[in-house]
Amino acid sequence: MTVADIAAAPTTVSGELARGRGGGGPASKRTVVAYGFWIFILSDIVMFACLFAAYAVLSRNTAGGPTGRELFNLRNVFIETMCLLLSSYACGLGALSAERRQPVRFMLFAAVTFVLGAAFIFIEATEFARMIAEGAGPGRSAFLSSFFTLVGTHGVHVTGGLIWLVYLVAQVITKGLRPPVLRRLLCWSLFWHALDIVWIGVLTLVYLMGASV
């Protein structure tokens, strides 16, 4: 773009100019908010990458304690994976219903998302309790310390996401599907999809590689 182009650019917002790229004014608030949240999610994934790296380095150091092959129950892991995946699906459909201003449909999909997410957390908590009861708690070996840190951090994120969802549903009930509420819902759905992506990494690196034949 030359100086002459800049001088010739109209000052009013025009449909022909790219908003957020210098010509037509700033990008819409929705785009700015979601982009900022996208950056946060990527930083969160970088934090998970550090925990993945720690697990990858320490996973063989079992200090004579139980290995992943002995501890992991793949049937439960498969159910957990499906819960989280279908929860992500329901979350996407719920976000779409919210965009189309269909509050009842949104509530239904939000309820399905919540129930599936809560089922995931319940199974994970039961597994953790069983492992600790068997003497395979986080203090047993470097492998188990890194396992509980990685999988536990993911579980804490999912729990936080569920609490956030309850809070957002309350906002939809009291305030309706207004633009600020829709922006928050968009951020939440990005968060929920991102947690499912992190779970693919956990499933592959921790469970499937740890218990492969």
Next chain:
Amino acid sequence: MNGHDHLYDRTPGVEERESTASYSSYTVGVGLAILATIASFIVSQTHLLWPPGIAVGLVVLAFAQIGVHLVFFLHLGSGSDNTNNILALAFGVLIVFLVIGGSIWIMANLKENMMPMNQMMQMHY
């Protein structure tokens, strides 16, 4: 929505055209993701793949599934309206690979070159 959509930056996580096609995008995505998950379990629990190649097969399936999630759930595409989102993602992926790959590389090297622990203990005397 009209002809000059591409002039706007795409909001992450939002489809450009909120049409009936969006529901099917999520449905196709969840179908592909379930297939990839089942394939991962089969690869890890059977001898379908040559055993030393199982880890590679699992990683390939995981990347495939992450791609499905990014395209069908987060609606990331290659269009010019998505450039900022993709660039941020590319930077994130670079850091993730540096951290994970670098850690594994360095620690494997250390393990290879370090004196065994029982010999190291004797060094103190």
